[in-house]
Amino acid sequence: MTNLPKNASSLAHTNLNDLKIRIDPKELLANTLEKIEGAYAYASIRAYRADFNAFIEFCEECNEDALPALPSSIANFIIKLSNNKRSSAGIRRAICGISTIHKLNRMDDPTKDPDVTIEMRRMHRKLGRSSSQAGSINIDTLDKLLSATDDSIRGLRDRALLLVAYDTLCRRSELVSLQVKDVKTTIKNGVESTSILLRKSKTDQDSMGKILRLSPRASLALMEWIKQLPEGQEKIMAGVNRAHSIGSAVGAGQINRIYKRIARAAGLDESVIKGISGHSMRVGAAQDLLSSGASMPIMMQRGRWSKSDTVMRYVEHI
Incomplete structure (x- = not known):
């Protein structure tokens, strides 16, 4: 040529x-x-x-x-x-x-x-036009996964990852982008709360940022994990090697494998494990929001969706 x-x-x-x-x-x-x-x-x-x-x-x-x-x-x-x-x-x-x-x-x-x-x-x-939906990790399944974690370095990381992913409805790329310096703990009227700044997301390409609130359970798990991180660690979700040493940041492609590993340790049926993906926590949390009576605007705000039909695809199999 x-x-x-x-x-x-x-x-x-x-x-x-x-x-x-x-x-x-x-x-x-x-x-x-x-x-x-x-x-x-x-x-x-x-x-x-x-x-x-x-x-x-x-x-x-x-x-x-x-x-x-x-x-x-x-x-x-x-x-x-x-x-x-x-x-x-x-x-x-x-x-x-x-x-x-x-x-x-x-x-x-x-x-x-x-x-x-x-x-x-x-x-x-x-x-057809339909696309396969990721398997759901709702609150019941989440509790089973949490019961399979221990107090080792990897167990602490896994608990923090599971609970933060569920509370924030983060996409896997968003989850691995979270930074230690963006975790803030505040006390108001004697009540302590924790939040994380999500710097950029799929629906926030201009990096306006979004404050994500954590439940007390997720906050505790996250703080226990952050205590283990070496000084100067940038990303929250770091890898843990076989020697139980903390390594480099977790990649988005690893989230799926981590979920599946924990699911097997929890004894979930293999047919359920097969449907789990890096999107499963987001799907399950959205379904739980609907079950709790959350309105469409609240669900869209929590999950940072720009279209209501996208939300409906998440919850259609509830």
């Missing part, structure tokens, strides 16, 4: 559809993702990278261009993903990523073409 001309920087505001040169899609994708780093959530960038690289490979197999892409290429890509048993939600995510990468490079959006729209309708009729 021919490389971009040396004066490519002067073409920053040029519609790339008008350029009569071949574009290296992998190089342009890498440059695009580098450009948006810090402006988009890490999970979004990771999804764009994975989905668009898969689309590039598909186009290479068909000897077609991925950037800019033909609507027919995208329609055929949808067919392939449908036949490969990818979920409808996963396919929608992939097509959204293709659209975004094109628009970020000032290219016409091929996903708006009628051929792509028709294929998406066909895909939805075939696969």
Whole structure:
């Protein structure tokens, strides 16, 4: 493929559809993702990278261009993903990523073409629109998990993680982002309370911040864990190795495994454990809020949801 001309920087505001040169899609994708780093959530960038690289490979197999892409290429890509048993939600995510990468490079959006729209309708009729819901960790299940923890370093960390996750309804990325310096304890009218500042969330990309209140039980567990953290530790949710030494911060991808490990120790049925994910605590806490009579505005405020239909998907299987 021919490389971009040396004066490519002067073409920053040029519609790339008008350029009569071949574009290296992998190089342009890498440059695009580098450009948006810090402006988009890490999970979004990771999804764009994975989905668009898969689309590039598909186009290479068909000897077609991925950037800019033909609507027919995208329609055929949808067919392939449908036949490969990818979920409808996963396919929608992939097509959204293709659209975004094109628009970020000032290219016409091929996903708006009628051929792509028709294929998406066909895909939805075939696969449906529903997405699998994470298994619920409600208050009853939470109590069972807590009973499986002990007073070891790992046990203290696990208790704090479980109770903070339930009280705050944190997404897993939010949970692992919580910082020690943002934990505040106040005493008012002789009553002690603890809160944590959530600096940024999925619905707060501008980092306005949100104060999350903890119950006395969660507060006690958190303080017991923080006492074990080494001086200078930044993140609250740190890892614990086999020697019971505190290591680096826990990654978002580890939350799921931690929940499942504790669930097995608690003796939960394997069919229940299979449905547990890093989102399960959020699902269970939302269902408990509904059961307690919480209104929709209160639930949306507690869970930091921007759409009521998202909340309803969480609680539809209560």
